[in-house]
Amino acid sequence: MGPCFAALLWLHPVGLGAMIPSRLFSARLRLLEGMGRWTPSTQAVLGPGWLLPQHASPRLLSVSCADGAKHQEPRRKKLLSEKQLKRHFVDHRRVLVRGGRGGDGVSCFHSEPRKEFGGPDGGDGGNGGHVILRVDQQVKSLASVLSRYQGFDGEDGGRKNCFGRNGALLYIRVPLGTLVKEGHEVVADLSHPGDEYVAALGGAGGKGNRFFLANDNRAPVTCTPGQPGQERVLFLELKTVAHAGMVGFPNAGKSSLLRAISNAKPTVASYPFTTLNPHVGIVHYEDHQQIAVADIPGLVRGAHRNRGLGCAFLRHVERCRFLLFVVDLSVPEPWTQVEDLKYELEKYEEGLSARPHAIVANKIDLPEARARLPELQARLGQKAIALSAATGENLEELLLRLKDLHEEHVANELARGRQPLRW
Structure with missing residues (x-):
C-alpha cells in the first residue's frame, strides 16, 4: 500500500468499506497498488458525497505525493537539438x-x-x-x-x-x-x-x-x-575555408563587426578574449552573391610562438583568400597594430601578410578615435575604412570593398583554371 493511499485512509476515519461496495473497493485497491507513479487529485479521488475533516488539507496531501513521485524519477538533463549544436563552430x-x-x-x-x-x-x-x-x-x-x-x-x-x-x-x-x-x-x-x-x-x-x-x-x-x-x-x-578573414588584436571589435554585416551571432562583450572560437558569417548581396567572412579570435604579440591563443587560430588564416585588418582606433598609436599583425602572420607563414587585404579602422564613433584617423592614414600610406560597428556608421564602404576583393579573387582563380570557392 503506497503512502498516498495511507494518507487517504487517515483522512477518512469512517472507513471506505461503508461507502464503497466490497468489489469496487478491492478492485480500486489493486489498481492503486499496481500503479508505480500515482499522484492523486482531489477531484479525481474524492467523490461527491465524501467530506474532508476540517483539520486536513488537500494541499498537503498533493504536495507529499508529488514529492514522492519526484524522488522516484529524477529529472534528466534536456538534450540539445541538432540545430542548437550546429550554432557552435x-x-x-x-x-x-x-x-x-x-x-x-x-x-x-x-x-x-x-x-x-x-x-x-x-x-x-x-x-x-x-x-x-x-x-x-x-x-x-x-x-x-x-x-x-x-x-x-x-x-x-x-x-x-x-x-x-x-x-x-x-x-x-x-x-x-x-x-x-x-x-x-x-x-x-x-x-x-x-x-x-x-x-x-x-x-x-x-x-x-x-x-x-x-x-x-x-x-x-x-x-x-x-x-x-x-x-x-x-x-x-x-582550417577555416572562408573568403575573408578578420584579423585583429583582442577587443578590436571584430565580433561586433561580423554581427553588423552578416548573419553570425558571436558573443560580444567589453573585455578582451571574448571570442574563444572562430565564427563564420555569410554576407549576402543583391545579386545572390555570398561572401564568407571568418572572425579569427584575437591574436597577441608573439602568437607565432604559440603565445596566447597562438597557432590554434593562426591556422584559420592560412586558407582565407583575402584579409581584413581590424584596428582599434581608440587606443594610442593604432598604426602599430597593423605592423604587429603583419609581423605575426609573416612569422607564422611566409607570404601570408602579402595577401590582398583592407584596413578597417573601428570605433570611429568615439571622439578620440576620430582625431587619430588622419595620422593613421598618413603613417600607413593607404586609405583605411573608418567605421563604427556599434552604430553602423560607414558600413556600406566596407561592404563595397569586400565585394571588390572577392571579384578580384574570382578573376584570379578563373585565370589559373581553378574553380573559386562557393558557399
Missing part, C-alpha cells in the same frame, strides 16, 4: 573509428535426396564495411561529427555456397578544409569538394568449408571466423 575533434567486422564462414554439406555425397557447400562471410570521411560543402563545422563511429558488419555465410552480404559503407560528412591526423602525422588533407579518405577498413569475411575443398580433402569441416575491422584514433582539425 567546432574546429577540432577526436574521433574513434572502427571498421565493420567480417561475417563468419559456414561449415555445412549439401543434402539432397538420392545424393549421398553432396560435398561441402558452406559459403564465405561478407566483408565488413569501411568508414569513410567525405567532404560535404553543406557542412561548415565539425560540430556534427561524433566521437565514435562503428562500421557495419558483414553477414555470415550460408548453405548452398551462399556468400554473406558485405557491410555497407559508412560515410562521415566533414567540412571543406579538414585535416586528418593520426598522432602528430597528417594523413589526409580534405581541401577539395568531394574528397574522400578511408578512415578505417572493414574486416575480411571468414571462409566457408567449400573454400578448403581439395583433391586430398574431399570433405573439409574447417571454416574461419570473420576478422575484426580496423580501429584508429584520428584527430580532425579544421
